[in-house]
Amino acid sequence: MPSTQTPPIAGVAIDPPSLRPSIDDAFIERVEPGQLRARLEALKNDGYTMLLDLGAVDYLQRKPRFDLVYHLLKLAARKATVAEVGTPARLRLLCGVDEGERVPTVMDLWVSADWAEREVYDLFGIVFDGHADLRRIQMPHDWEGHPLRKDYPMRGPARERAPRPSFANKTNVVAGTPPSGRTLEALQEEIKRARES
Amino acid sequence: MTVYAKPLSPDIVSQTGNTMVLSMGPQHPSTHGVLQIMLEIEGENVVKAEPEIGYLHTGIEKTAEGLFWTQAQTVIERMDYLAPSSNALCYALGVEKLLGITDRIPERAQIIRVLSMELTRIASHCVWLGTHGIDLGALSIFFYTFDLRENILDLQESSGGARMHPNYLRVGGLNGDLPEGYLVNLDALIEKFPGRMRELRGLLQANPIFQDRTIDLGVLTPQEAISWGVTGPSLRASGIAYDVRRAFPYTGYENYDFDVPTRDEGDAYARFLVRLDEMEESMRIVEQARRRLETPGPVMIDDPKVALPPKETIALSMEALIHHFKLVSEGFRVPPGDVYQAIESPRGELGYYIVSNGENRPYRIRTRPPSLYNLQALKGIAPGNLIADLVVMIGSLDPVFGEVDR
Numbered sequence: 064m065p066s067t068q069t070p071p072i073a074g075v076a077i078d079p080p081s082l083r084p085s086i087d088d089a090f091i092e093r094v095e096p097g098q099l100r101a102r103l104e105a106l107k108n109d110g111y112t113m114l115l116d117l118g119a120v121d122y123l124q125r126k127p128r129f130d131l132v133y134h135l136l137k138l139a140a141r142k143a144t145v146a147e148v149g150t151p152a153r154l155r156l157l158c159g160v161d162e163g164e165r166v167p168t169v170m171d172l173w174v175s176a177d178w179a180e181r182e183v184y185d186l187f188g189i190v191f192d193g194h195a196d197l198r199r200i201q202m203p204h205d206w207e208g209h210p211l212r213k214d215y216p217m218r219g220p221a222r223e224r225a226p227r228p229s230f231a232n233k234t235n236v237v238a239g240t241p242p243s244g245r246t247l248e249a250l251q252e253e254i255k256r257a258r259e260s
Numbered sequence: 261m262t263v264y265a266k267p268l269s270p271d272i273v274s275q276t277g278n279t280m281v282l283s284m285g286p287q288h289p290s291t292h293g294v295l296q297i298m299l300e301i302e303g304e305n306v307v308k309a310e311p312e313i314g315y316l317h318t319g320i321e322k323t324a325e326g327l328f329w330t331q332a333q334t335v336i337e338r339m340d341y342l343a344p345s346s347n348a349l350c351y352a353l354g355v356e357k358l359l360g361i362t363d364r365i366p367e368r369a370q371i372i373r374v375l376s377m378e379l380t381r382i383a384s385h386c387v388w389l390g391t392h393g394i395d396l397g398a399l400s401i402f403f404y405t406f407d408l409r410e411n412i413l414d415l416q417e418s419s420g421g422a423r424m425h426p427n428y429l430r431v432g433g434l435n436g437d438l439p440e441g442y443l444v445n446l447d448a449l450i451e452k453f454p455g456r457m458r459e460l461r462g463l464l465q466a467n468p469i470f471q472d473r474t475i476d477l478g479v480l481t482p483q484e485a486i487s488w489g490v491t492g493p494s495l496r497a498s499g500i501a502y503d504v505r506r507a508f509p510y511t512g513y514e515n516y517d518f519d520v521p522t523r524d525e526g527d528a529y530a531r532f533l534v535r536l537d538e539m540e541e542s543m544r545i546v547e548q549a550r551r552r553l554e555t556p557g558p559v560m561i562d563d564p565k566v567a568l569p570p571k572e573t574i575a576l577s578m579e580a581l582i583h584h585f586k587l588v589s590e591g592f593r594v595p596p597g598d599v600y601q602a603i604e605s606p607r608g609e610l611g612y613y614i615v616s617n618g619e620n621r622p623y624r625i626r627t628r629p630p631s632l633y634n635l636q637a638l639k640g641i642a643p644g645n646l647i648a649d650l651v652v653m654i655g656s657l658d659p660v661f662g663e664v665d666r
């Protein structure tokens with residue numbers, strides 16, 4: 064059976080949301096940071112009473128670098144049966160934010176934004192203006208750097224190794240010299256000569 | 261420019277007027293693991309409560325960015341460790357949407373997915389009920405619920421190979437078909453369940469001490485619940501029948517007949533009743549899924565670019581060997597794009613916002629953890645209550661810290 068999968072693409076997509084296949088999971092909007100606050104206020108008044116989630120993505124090579132992703136749900140804040148709830152509308156608001164740029168908080172519109180904004184600040188370093196208690200939430204308070212950024216090393220910052228007992232520091236292998244005594248440079252030289260001749 | 265984080269508030273005692281700051285946890289036995297709550301108290305009364313989370317932060321989202329799409333599922337299953345299959349299913353559904361293979365998942369795989377989801381929901385509610393009882397001093401119920409949970413874990417072990425993290429639900433279908441003897445054990449569980457449920461209800465539901473401690477405690481009005489982003493049983497206990505299984509059906513839930521239990525009171529007792537009712541509704545779905553399991557069929561998508569070829573073909577077919585080698589050594593690629601997939605986990609709306617840039621590894625997986633938002637509501641409902649009642653409120657919100665901290 065033939066595969067529906069697209070063939071491997073050349074290189075890597077720098078801005079994947081712009082290339083997305085048509086998936087019907089939400090209404091999608093994109094705003095500039097300047098209009099973010101006004102647009103979210105308008106959406107709240109339009110009935111999007113629930114801020115489901117606020118996350119961020121770091122597109123390292125793109126300008127602006129980060130995407131803030133607001134997931135909203137249009138759910139009336141009153142008692143409702145399954146039929147009355149029906150299929151509430153979902154909306155995804157994307158907002159490109161560059162490094163060092165500050166965005167207004169929406170904590171006063173949705174209290175649930177409190178921890179979500181703290182987490183984005185903690186893991187991406189995006190600062191929310193007007194947040195009452197913007198401090199780290201997942202990482203220790205004296206941590207340096209923002210771990211979910213793409214330029215943050217996967218294994219964490221380089222650290223000095225914990226001291227080991229002296230017998231563990233054996234030095235019977237000299238780094239860079241294989242047992243045959245042939246170094247990498249000599250090997251490459253040999254291959255080069257073989258190709259040329 | 262750098263903004264420096266404020267350090268944690270002093271964690272033992274600081275006098276400010278008549279109130280005192282007290283740190284509860286992170287080693288307190290009733291904080292369900294590793295929750296620390298900074299309390300401002302006046303006598304025994306809570307003036308302000310600020311949960312401090314992050315003690316279980318293991319960087320699962322970051323780790324997943326360095327793994328193949330299939331490998332990432334292994335760490336993702338460890339987020340909500342009481343309902344691992346719900347994480348796996350949500351992730352698999354999201355990746356399937358990006359791959360464009362949602363319509364091609366075999367029927368039998370979808371039935372078994374629903375079955376696993378509902379069994380895992382019952383098992384998760386069993387842990388909640390047992391620990392909630394222990395928080396309140398009702399010790400015996402713990403043994404009844406953990407016995408029931410053990411039956412479900414045995415089923416999980418026989419199908420997936422592991423009790424806690426079976427990794428049974430995969431992108432494209434399932435790891436394998438149900439083993440021989442599974443249905444016999446499942447039938448035994450279905451038969452045992454109603455009697456066990458009667459015992460569980462009999463132990464707590466009409467217990468005057470339990471009622472005294474939970475009724476009218478930690479009331480969430482519909483408006484509060486919505487603005488805190490509360491979902492799942494906690495939201496339905498406030499009267500809003502929002503259930504992702506009904507609102508945005510996935511993996512064939514629209515074909516099952518079940519009710520969405522709701523209560524109007526919004527207090528801890530209502531949340532208790534809603535979860536008990538939910539366990540019975542889940543068993544109804546399990547029974548329906550059980551009846552549909554009679555017809556055999558494939559349980560993995562027939563697409564060599566996603567699914568491993570059958571083992572017996574590898575020695576006979578060159579293509580199968582190549583596909584096997586490519587899938588194991590470099591995984592499959594997912595077309596670039598982003599998707600938000602939500603399911604109804606035992607705790608509420610679990611969502612994954614998945615971004616792919618066309619490589620064989622996920623670019624970013626953002627979780628919408630239901631526990632995080634449910635737990636945050638504690639800030640709203642705790643003030644004005646006694647410290648002892650705080651324990652009841654935490655229990656009634658059912659947070660799982662693997663998911664809150666990730």
